[in-house]
Amino acid sequence: MGRFFLIALPFAWLLALFLVPFLIVLKISLSDIALAIPPYTPTLDLTEGWAGIRAFLSQLDFENFTFLTQDDLYWKAYLSSLQIALIATVLTLLVGYPIAYGMANAPDHWRPTLMMLVILPFWTSFLIRVYSWMGILSTEGYLNQLLLWLGVISTPLTVLNTPTAVYIGIVYTYLPFMILPIYSALERMDASLLEAAEDLGCSRLTAFWLVTVPLSKNGIIAGCFLVFIPVIGEFVIPSLLGGSRTLMIGKVLWEEFFNNRDWPVASAVAVILLLILIVPIVLFQINQQKQREAEE
């Protein structure tokens, strides 16, 4: 009895509020937009029994998905989301690796403090952290003021509302997700391996490439997936920092729903986004599994 209750309660909750909503999205993505409440057709009428269900099913079609392939806004948005996520992941790795390396090589009694300093921003509001860059990057912002004062530039740079601002925002907010797995891989590394490499005639840089980087490979892979996967569907960063020229699919979905009120197309956008995400998520799972097996 206790066992049944323990399993049934969270199971029922997840079925009702996680699985069923997805089935509804899937169903609406096959429907047509209509000027009605709710704004799509057909709606299922169970009072007519089997005939109602058959009539309902016969009206579902893949029209919205064909529409997504015809209008180049959508596939451009998917491609541009993947491209932005890929470039941003590489940039986050380039910024995050030296920090993780510095943490792993810091004196022992500093490490808990450094760890807390890296995690602390993660607990503060994501929205506020993205917002803080608006004041820095705008035309009359602090960055331009500083550069003008230093005499590096003579006219203000346009950074806000460009892809550059989006990259800065992503690197800034997702940095802890990159640093922590790399740090935990580097921390477990045996320092004598580096000494051995150097005794055998490697230069410091060669030893870094041939010993440190391969040994932190798992941390790098985990960090890259942890940044890449959520960035593809990102909405807040492109909306606040990217301006109208930055195309990302999360933003397109939002606008399709709230501005155009086209629920069927918004649902179709969501279904395709999910299908795209399955590939990196499965790869990530396989990688984690392999890592666990290697550790045992």
Add this chain to the structure above:
Amino acid sequence: MRRLTWFNATSLTLGLAFLYLPMLILIIYSFNASRLVTVWAGFSTQWYGTLFSNQGFIDAAKVTLKVAVASSSVATVLGTMAALVLVRMGRFPGRTLFSGMIYAPLVMPEVITGLSLLLLFIGIGLDRGIFTIILAHTTFSMAFVAVVVSSRLMTFDRSLEEAALDLGASPFDAFRLVTLPIIAPAVISGWLLAFTLSLDDLVIASFTAGPSATTLPIKIWSAVRLGVSPEINALSTIMIGIVAVGVIGASLVTKRAALRREAEERAAVQG
């Protein structure tokens, strides 16, 4: 390995400066007297005054706190139950589906979660408001609680619980008196994580909130879309301050607890 120290020191300094300078600038300019946010015109606390006299922000803060307390508490109960199911219950029909549904919200884009829940609420005719935001937040944050608690349960020594059962405790008493006190730190950090996620959420709340309930992130969002504003700087400073005090306080408390435990263990060994 402790060489290259100049390199390590530089990368740490630059890295931490990158992480903290934007927030520091925000805090400094929240005390700016000028409405032109990027021009410094002397020290003033006037934006805190206008913030606290703005009823819209105060109402939104109340809604946000209610939602966060309710959703994180329900999510902690459900997430802990889910963790027990994942780690303890072995095989049962639908187990793969169950664990899939636990882990999926962790990687799901918020726009999809928000859209799907909104379509559900409209489909069943539930009026959108505080209640629907609580349902939505509970669903995605229980996954985070389940992950935190199940990783603690995996390293848990089951013989303690078996001893209690052998000594005649009921399964529920064994859980309440033995298991729960041991996994309590994980349960508490799960609750804190769920609470923060709920406080922070803009996207899912925007989809599931009706006109009757506006949360703080939604309020901030509609203000900052128009550009930088001094009231939002003041509000951000307050929020950053609360989090900093909370996180540093929590780490001091755990540190002290660990020291006390060590001292007690030493005393017990010597005693």
